[in-house]
Each structure stands twice: as structure tokens, then as C-alpha cells.
Amino acid sequence: MRIVSDILSATILFAVPLLLVALGGMFSERSGIVNIALEGIMVIGALFACLTLRALDLNTSIGQNAPQLGMLIAVLIAAISGALFSLLLAFASVSLKADQTIGGTALNMMAPALAIAVTWAVQGQGQTNIIIPTWARITQETLGITPKDVFWQNLLFKSFYQTTIWAIVLFIIAAVVLYKTRFGLRLRACGEHPQAADSVGINVYRMRYSGVFISGVLGGIGGLAYTVAAGSTFQSSVAGYGFLALAVMIFGNWKPWNILGASLFFALFKIIGSYSSSIPFLPKFDNLNQSEYLYLMVPYVVTMILLILTSKKSRAPKAEGIPYDKGRR
């Protein structure tokens, strides 16, 4: 039972960043902007959030007194910094009508390099890791529950962070905003047929800016969520999770509920891959050296197969990737 709760808990932990970032990508693409810069946005969000956590840890006593308030500040910083960074993409691809893939690639390249340079500048030469204070995690003690070795406590508290709560809240908000509000309808219209949207008085540029901005908010928080999930330090990278989130988004067919399913699914296979040696019922391939590589491949292979099977139903926003030009028919 222990292993099951461990796997489930780790699955949720890694599904959270995928979910947040893929939802971010969904907002951007539904407004018509291909956001390949998610990886970079994650790095920037995580960078500033981790610097905040470190500063709070060193200079204040917030870690002892109100750790979750400190974490809340970090989440907000992640959201703001991610959003500001994403505006660079919006400026290039909406205002200047530049190629969205190129702008995104530039930002992806810039973010980790900037993160390393800033980490050096703050921490001194050669110090490329930012250590995340241990109080960032929510434990049984935080909530005043006595720790017991029971299934649900292992499941919930093995690795529980505030980002998980935010992911649930933001997921619900995202689903409601996209389908039940005027804003969501207009946003989707801009991704499908911006000319038509413009003709009924919707400001396409503003909608697209909003879409990218929201993706920056979610991407930034997702970056922090990834960093706390991946280990105790931030190393100026999110290991390709931004790109994986793009895959999750496509696999999830640009719809919130499908994205939720896709991110849980992908995270589960990812965790099975990395826990392969300790899961009893998996074949061991004794005649093979380092068979863990085989399991590490599994999530990618399975996603590929599923993408093929679902490709018939897959429908991208029609106008994504095309800069909106008022004068064009």
C-alpha cells in the first residue's frame, strides 16, 4: 500500500506543473498565439519565486512564524514575473506581428541563461543552485494533525505544497472563465476567426494580450510548482516541462477537462518510469544493463501512441500562429 500512496502522491505532485502550464498554453492558443515560450516563462517564474523564498528565509522570520504566507508571496511573485516575461512574447507577436515561434524560441533561450546569470549575481560566483527553504512544504504539523502511517496521510502529506491547492483553484477558474464568461467567449473567438471577432467590436489585440498574459501567470506558477516537485534546489532549468506541457495541451485537445486528464495520465507514466525499480509487478529485464532507460521512455512512447489514436478528433484553434492584421481579408 505504501508504494501505491507514494506513486499517487508523486503523480499529483508532477501533474500540477503540467496542468498549470498546459492551461496557460490553452489560454494563449485559444486567443490565437502559439506560446512555445512556456518553458522560458516557467524558468523565469521559478527563478523569481525561489529568490523570494530565499530572501524571506534569510532576512525575515517568516519561515518560523507564517511559512505559508511566505509561500503565498512566492506564488504571487512567480505569477507576476511569468506574466511580465510573457508580455515580451505578446509585444513581439501581437503588436509587432512577428513570427510567434521565433519570438518564443528566443525567450526560451533567454530565460535559463538569464536565470543562471541572475543567480550568480545574487549568490556569488559559481553558486548556480538556489536552495528552497524546507518550510515551503505543507506538513501535518502545519495543519496541526498528528502524523500517522495511514494511507491517506501518506498520499496527502508526502509532498504537499501550496501550489497544488492553487492548481485546483485555478483549474476551476480556468474552466469557468473559458466557457461561462463573456471574456472566454471573446477569447475563443479571437483564436478561431479574429476578423469576425473584430467586426463585432472585440479588440483582438487586447484579447490576445490577455491570453498571453494569463499563460504567463499560469506558466510562472507552474514553474514554481515544478521546482518544488523536482527537488530542494532551483537549477535554472525546468527540464523540458514547458514543452511537455505543450504536448499535454495538444493531447488534451485545448480543453480544460481533457488537459486535466492528460496531465494526470502523463505524470503517472512518468512516475512509474522513475519508480520502476521499486514497483514489484513490473518486469525487470535482468539480461539488460540499466533497464531504467526503457521505463524512462514509456511516457513519451505512450503519449505518441495516444496522439495517433486521438489525432482524428484533435482540433487546434483555427487562427493560431497567424498574426492578426486589421487590413487583411
Next chain:
Amino acid sequence: MKLKQLLQKMSAQNEGFQRLLASVVSIGFGLVFGLILLVCFNAPYAGSGFLSLISAGFRSSDKFAKVLYQAAPLVMTGLSVGFAFRTGLFNIGATGQYTVGAAFALIGAIELQLPWYVCLLLAMLGGAIWGIFPGLFKALFNVHEVITSIMFNWIGVFSVNLIIVNLSQMLARDWGLAQMDRTAPLDVANPSAMLPKLGLDKLFGSSYMNIGIFIAIIIAILMYIVLNKTVFGYEQKACGFNRNASEYAGISSKRSIVLSMVIAGALSGLGGGLYYLAGTGQYSLLKALVPMGFNGIPVALLASSNPIATIFSALFVSFIQVGGDAMQPEFVREIIDIIVSVIIYLSAFSLLMRSVIAKWLAPKQPALALETKSTPDPDSGNSAESEATKS
């Protein structure tokens, strides 16, 4: 004033020249931005740091040899990404194809003890095999090539690692060396698989020097000829420009997609072969993607996907990377990546920049002004692919 007149004359004649000018302006802005960064991070050393950034590659023949050595695989991955751009595809999988190509070359060299030219062919084969997946998936199932490429990047790294550890004599420790998780160095395992140096190493006084860069240049020229002077290249570009129109004209766009990705893969794979068969680098088993394939993207963008320009943009990127190494330890070498990314960001709106340049160059007389204003084609679209197909 004379310079301006000269520029006017040249840009009125040639749109490619305007594009070059836009790239040069982007590079200039990027370098200025880099200088500002250096001042921000470590002001007392900013001057000397910037100097080594822009001159380290020329400072000694050894450094220059290193520029050429790193440029060879960059040319190849740049060509790979650029070729795919031209045909309307975004090959973000260059890094996976590069890894698989490198692995094929090294397996040929170490496990099978083959000579270098066979290993290079194997590298192309490996890259091509890895390129065919995104192509097939796009053509048959309409799965976007970016997603397939990203997935296959990871599948590639893990399968290469799995295969290398399971072959009998690939690793350095199989040859009695102490290194862990690295392939055997070629000078021990199979010297005949190393790229010939033709005495260039003695001329430059550097073990980095070999014929790799010349192979890369020849391939770049070949790609230029294929793209601009053959029916096949024309068809590929037509598909990149407008898939439906070319389908209507009788070109099979599915065939074009698959072939384009296969060729792009082969180019990246060859890049991996050129890098690892130089004998100076050993493949190490990492659970991460190699950056060389990703660097092909800025190289291709800076060159507007033109094969000949790719040679120069690869040399430039390699040159400032060597400069970045020389800036250490006062500065972190990643500043180079920031500079390159700023350049790419600026070149993303090259269309705007070109029109600014055209305006600046436009002479005062109204009659001539009309002539120069018509040069930047208003219909050329905003994407790099569609621009590239125009030239």
C-alpha cells in the same frame, strides 16, 4: 553620406541585402545589450570582458580552430532547422536527430571498427531515421511535428543510452579507462574513425582542427543548389509556401513533408557525427538533451534559413561562444546565450526592421522613393518560412 548612398544602391537592387542588413543591425543591438549586461553584472571588468567576447576567437590559432570545430555541427543543425523552415516545418527535433546520428557514428567507429567516412554515412542514416518519425506522423496522422519531435528527442536520448550501455565495448571502461558513463575515446578505440586532419592540426597548432568544417561547408553549398536549382527543391519550397496550392499543382505534400524531415534529420545526424568523430569529445550518458541541436534554431533564424548564410551565422554563434568561454571567471558564460536570444528576438520582427531600414535609406526625391519603397514586399507575410521561400 557616401556609405548611405552605397547602401541605398545595394538595397534597391537586392532584397537579400536588406535582409542581411537587418541581421547585422540585430547583431549590433544584441552586442550593445550584452555590453550593458556586462556593466550591470560586473562593471569593473566589463571592458575587458567585452573585448574578449568579440576578439577571443581571433586571439590565437588554437582558439580559431575551436571556433571552426564548434561551427561544423552548428552549420549542420542550422541547415537542418533551416531546411525544415523552408518547407514549412519547425524541426525542434534537431537535438534528438543529432544524438541518434552521433550514436550511430560512434557505434560504427567503436563497436564495428569502421573507417570515418562510413561512420559519417551511418550518422546521416541515424539522423534520417529519427527524422522520419515526425514526418510520417504529420503526413499520416496529422500530429503536429513540434510535439512528435519533442517526444522523439527524449525517446532518442534514452534509447541511445540504453543501446550504448548494452553493447560490448562502447564505454570507456570497456577499454580499461577510468571514466564512467562515457564512450571510449576514439584515439584509443579506433583512430581510423577520427576525421582526417590533413596536417591542419599542425598548421593551426590545435587538436581541434580537422576537415569537419569543410565537409559542413560543402553540404551547405549542396543544400543551396538543391533548394534553388532543382525541381525537387522548388517543390519543397512550394509546399512550405502554400501546401494547398502546391497540392493543387500536383505536388504530393505528404511526400514532401516526409522527405523534408528525413533530409533535415540526416543533416542533423551528420552534425552529430562531425562533432563526435573529431575525437576530442566523448559522448556522455546524460538524462538531458544536448544543447547543440537547439542551437541550430538560432543559427537558422539568423541566416533567414539561407544555406550559404547558415555557414556565417554558425561561425558567428560559435565565435561568440568561444568568446564567452574566455570571459570566465569574471562573467558567467550564459551571457552569450542571452545575447544570442536578444538577437533572435530582434530578428523575429525583421520585417519591421527591414521597413525601418528601407525608410531610412529612402532618398529624398519622390520619384526614387517610390522605387525603393516597393522593394520590401508587403505580401511576404510575417513568418520566416514564407519569407525564406521568396528569395
